[in-house]
Amino acid sequence: MKLTKLLASAALVAGLATTAMAEKTKVGFVYVGPVGDGGWTYEHDQGRKAVVAEFGDDVETVYVENVPEGPDAERVMTQMALEGADLIFTTSFGYMDQTINVAKKFPKVKFEHATGYKTADNVSVYSARFYEGRAVQGHIAGKMTESNIIGYIASFPIPEVIRGINSAYIHAKKVNPDVEFKIIWAYTWFDPAKEADAAKALIEQGADVILQHTDSTAPQAAAQAAGNVVTFGQASDMSEYAPFPRVSSIIDDWAPYYIARTKAVMDGTWSTANTWDGIGAGMVGIGEISDRVPADVKAEAMAMVESLASGDYHAFTGPLKKQDGSDWLAEGETADDGTLAGMNFYVEGIVGDVPN
Amino acid sequence: MDLSAINPVLLIASLMVAATPLLLAAIGELVVEKAGVLNLGVEGMMIIGAICGFAIAVETTNPYLGLLAAMAGGAVLSLLFAFLTQVALANQVASGLALTLFGLGLSALMGQSYVGIKPPAMAKLDIPFLTDLPIIGPILFGHDPVLYVGLALTAATWALLKYSRLGLILRAVGENHEAAHALGYHVVRTRVLAILFGGACAGLGGAYISLIRVPQWTEGMTAGIGWIALALVVFASWKPWRVLLGAYLFGGINVLQLNLQAAGVAIPVEYLAMSPYLITILVLVIMSADKSRAPASLGRIFHASQ
Structure with missing residues (x-):
């Protein structure tokens, strides 16, 4: 009796916790360099911070820096997906095939690959007209x-x-x-x-x-x-x-794009896109x-x-x-x-x- | 192709600069390994040296204090490794890897407020007459003092290991720690001192990058040089002069290949880019065809009770 009660309440707590978690949209970022590089990765992290500033408690972001462009990237992405990420930005060209591979395994997770050209049902690509x-x-x-x-x-x-x-x-x-x-x-x-x-x-x-x-x-x-x-x-x-x-x-300037895509995932309107914006769009x-x-x-x-x-x-x-x-x-x-x-x-x- | 665009004097001068951080870290690691300890934390100690040196140089506006701080920083971090492996008898490979990860993380934390700051410049050697000599001047007498420290350290390490009693003890500890112990030498004390020396050298090498070669602080700026230093020690068969040769080959070919690229030489860029690794390994492997081998107690844990 006691045990069942305990289990039931544990299940209830766990259930509550999951619902509380589910309300938060989890966004992952995979970086090729350190966030303090003063260049490429720094700007992606500024975009991540803009997402946090925009949505506050509705969003949770995670990032991993210094991820080599190779098999290790696949491990990092898989880990993020397993930890419940809803949307993952992979921010270097060399993550292209890894992103596609991991996306196949997690059809419900949305992926956004920077500067690449391979898309899938749950993989968008985005780049800027540098x-x-x-x-x-x-x-x-x-x-x-x-x-x-x-x-x-x-x-x-x-x-x-x-x-x-x-x-x-x-x-x-x-x-x-x-x-x-x-x-x-x-x-x-x-x-x-x-x-x-x-x-x-x-x-x-x-x-x-x-x-x-x-x-x-x-x-x-x-x-x-x-x-x-x-x-x-x-x-x-x-x-x-x-x-x-x-x-x-x-x-x-990735911030507007990152905010828009995170919003799309929250609203359930996310779909595969191939975005390539330049000076005009502010990217x-x-x-x-x-x-x-x-x-x-x-x-x-x-x-x-x-x-x-x-x-x-x-x-x-x-x-x-x-x-x-x-x-x-x-x-x-x-x-x-x-x-x-x-x-x-x-x-x-x-x-x-x-x-x- | 325009090879005349390459100025050989400037090339040699800049290859010496490129080789110095590698040389410093590798000489330190050589002494550590000669004492029978494998410290894979070179990269971590270098980056800690890079930020400690940078921070102190910026705060005190004295680059020399920065270099001292870098050596202290590298040595303090290596003390952690010494504690783990010599006192707690932890696995050296795992402890070394942990040291690198820890160093990279800690340096990023320490360096947060130092991004984008310019460090005080270090004066280059300027000997009247000698520095002004054509060709020889810029190559031999126109560098920063640390570069000469690196060369002097190589010679000193060689002489010490080969001719001094201290060197003999160090080698005995590295070759057979039980025998050294039985003879009454302090194995652990010798090793801790060697580890500290290695840490200080790696720290100095790191600061050379952040204060002189680049000069700025950027997270993760050592970018794998510590690992190359580790490999260099092995390929150089634990011999100081070969470490010097290897470091100059590696640094030199790296600078040379960049220059060849810029001059538009008709060698595919892929081959040029891999040439530093390839040629350095090739030369050192051929040289190590003699009977040189690793210190026999390398990586083995010692406890007096065993």
């Missing part, structure tokens, strides 16, 4: 370089990074026909020492503008130490290096262009930001040729999203091969 920001950077870089050598620290040879190189190159070349790009593939998203070495190597070889597609602020520090080298903030504003060497930046922000940029260049850059935001101008507008000299876009033609999403070639003028 190449629009790269166009602005390329313009400023082309105008400001005196050695006509622009260094580019690339991470991995994926379409996202190649788009950025192409976009920056096209717009630098447009304003400065003599410009040359030196590209270093670091094969890492985050390794401050290596990024610093890469920046130093580029500077030693004459680059006076450094663009980076890696996540730490180490290249900024290297440029500052060298003195007369221009940089741009990547993923985050990196304003601690403003007004020089950092003269502008690309800022990822890509252009950090303040500092006064070290000449006023006329700044005005041109601002005008470009305006036209990219309104859609009057597309960063990949013909005539453009591929690196091998074959035609890609005719006069006035703009690139379609499919080609951009899978971009694996350089445009004409860039020296070197895209690694496989």
Whole structure:
């Protein structure tokens, strides 16, 4: 008798606890770097904090940092799903197949994979049109370089990074026909020492503008130490290096998207989507262009930001040729999203091969 | 391809800088392993050194105090390892791994208010006449003092292990701790001191990254150098000069491959990116074809009652 009573009340308590838990929407985040990287992961975590601020007690967020892009990511996602996450954001390109695999096992959990292209019934993808920001950077870089050598620290040879190189190159070349790009593939998203070495190597070889597609602020520090080298903030504003060497930046603003998707899960209206927003929708922000940029260049850059935001101008507008000299876009033609999403070639003028 | 874009003098100068953190951590670990202890916590001690050094250098605006703090920080953390493995007789592999995880977490916590701050600069060596020499000047006489400390430490470790009584005791403890104990040497005390030395070296190596090489504080900024240092000690067959060679090879090829990429050399980037690991291992493995081997008591737990 006593035992049954005990069991019954235990069950009741457990039941209550589950209902109390169920009212909370649990959102998980898988990060590739540390939240304090000052770049990519930092901005995703700002998005997470915005979700907490928006929904307060109705939402519970969990995150795991420094998750390698490999089998370990699958373990982390599975763990999150088992712990009752309703929605999981996997925030790096290299989590693509892992996200799809885990999503198959947990059909009721919604997954959102950043910068990828594989979707499923419960997997959405989202990304930002960073190449629009790269166009602005390329313009400023082309105008400001005196050695006509622009260094580019690339991470991995994926379409996202190649788009950025192409976009920056096209717009630098447009304003400065003599410009040359030196590209270093670091094969890492985050390794401050290596990024610093890469920046130093580029500077030693004459680059006076450094663009980076890696996540730490180490290249900024290297440029500052060298003195007369221009940089741009990547993923985050990196304003601690403003007004020089950092003269502008690309800022990822995930907060509105994360809030909207969490809301959709709460309301039960979530469905698979393929979101790719740019400056216009506010997912890509252009950090303040500092006064070290000449006023006329700044005005041109601002005008470009305006036209990219309104859609009057597309960063990949013909005539453009591929690196091998074959035609890609005719006069006035703009690139379609499919080609951009899978971009694996350089445009004409860039020296070197895209690694496989 | 434009190889003339690479300035060999600047290249050699920057490869020495790139190799130093690795060298410092590896020399420390070499002494620890020579004493028969396997401390896998190098990465954790390095990152603790990186943040301790950075924080103290920023607060006192004195980079040298920062370096001392880094050594103290690394040593204090290694003391935890020493307690676990030498007093509580815990498993060394597990304790070392735990030390790394603990160090990474603790450093992230300690470093929260130091993100985005610029540390005080450390003066580079400037000897009138010598530093101004062409070629030799920038390579030999134009660096920060820590780089020379690393080189001096290598020589000192080699001499100490090979010629001194202290080195002999250390090696005896590492080769056969029962025999050393029977001869009346303090096995545990020797090992604790070695562990502390290893911690201080790793801490200094970490601070070299946060104060000189990068210089800034970012979470997780050692990014695996501690693990490379561990591997280096093994591939260098526990010999100080080979550790130096390995560190300079690894650091050097890393800097060289970045330079080759920037110069647009027609070697596929994938091969360039893996070359530091490949060549360093290859060279050291070939060199270790002689009869060198690990200290016999490496990783074994010692208790006087056994």
